Amino acid sequence: MSEPILKVEHIQAKYGDFIAVHDASLDVPDKSIVSLIGANGAGKSTLMDTIAGAHTPTAGKVFYKGEDITGVPAHELIKRGLALVPQGSRCFVRMSVEDNLRMGSYPKAARAKRADNFERVYNLFPVLKEKRKDASGSLSGGQRQMVAIGRAMMSNPDLVLFDEISLGLAPTIIKDIYATIRQLNAEGLSVVLVEQDIHRSVKTSTYTHVMLKGRVALSGLSKELTEAEIKNAYFGI
Ligand code: ATP
Numbered sequence: 001m002s003e004p005i006l007k008v009e010h011i012q013a014k015y016g017d018f019i020a021v022h023d024a025s026l027d028v029p030d031k032s033i034v035s036l037i038g039a040n041g042a043g044k045s046t047l048m049d050t051i052a053g054a055h056t057p058t059a060g061k062v063f064y065k066g067e068d069i070t071g072v073p074a075h076e077l078i079k080r081g082l083a084l085v086p087q088g089s090r091c092f093v094r095m096s097v098e099d100n101l102r103m104g105s106y107p108k109a110a111r112a113k114r115a116d117n118f119e120r121v122y123n124l125f126p127v128l129k130e131k132r133k134d135a136s137g138s139l140s141g142g143q144r145q146m147v148a149i150g151r152a153m154m155s156n157p158d159l160v161l162f163d164e165i166s167l168g169l170a171p172t173i174i175k176d177i178y179a180t181i182r183q184l185n186a187e188g189l190s191v192v193l194v195e196q197d198i199h200r201s202v203k204t205s206t207y208t209h210v211m212l213k214g215r216v217a218l219s220g221l222s223k224e225l226t227e228a229e230i231k232n233a234y235f236g237i
């Protein structure tokens with residue numbers, strides 16, 4: 001097994017006094033796809049935000065490429081190749097598709113590769129090239145999701161955390177977006193897929209972690225976990 005690109009050790013994260021993540025540990029082997037599944041409110045987004053430097057943990061450690069990055073802010077982590085595609089395909093709606101994408105390439109190393117990365121994103125999502133001058137607010141939900149993914153790819157990442165990217169999208173679009181993620185992974189990208197949909201994420205990933213009420217309740221090789229085991233951990237039965 002390859003060396004993990006990400007190691008999360010006993011993370012606790014709070015909102016005020018409320019503990020959203022009690023104790024979460026997981027590894028992401030380099031160049032793998034790891035899925036994190038769990039019901040509404042299980043703490044998945046809080047854990048992703050904590051890893052990506054958008055939320056400060058109250059306990060635990062996060063290691064990325066062997067370095068302790070606990071509490072390092074998001075803009076610093078993007079420079080090191082760790083990007084988050086947050087839930088809700090957030091774009092700057094008044095800005096053009098191209099300007100939204102360009103914003104992803106602000107780290108110095110990524111700026112140098114901007115032209116190549118634009119081409120890469122437009123190859124992945126040709127519709128974005130057609131609409132590059134259009135305001136992002138005029139796009140469909142699926143296309144906005146492509147912009148959000150494209151913006152992360154413009155930063156030249158080594159690891160991307162995708163937080164429920166299929167939320168609210170039509171099944172055919174979800175299929176295309178998943179195919180794109182598999183392609184990016186085949187090109188060497190390490191991926192964390194956060195999902196509520198058990199089947200899709202388990203099928204796509206090598207490792208699965210199930211979160212329940214702020215804890216990682218089950219971890220294992222996706223192909224070895226049984227449906228009953230996953231459902232028990234997911235629903236807490
Ligand atoms: P979902 O699938 O609905 O996004 P999730 O597994 O990602 O759920 P989180 O969004 O991390 O779960 O939420 C974990 C817990 O933290 C929930 O009980 C939620 O209500 C609470 N929570 C999330 N964000 C905040 C916030 N900004 N302030 C207070 N509580 C919050």
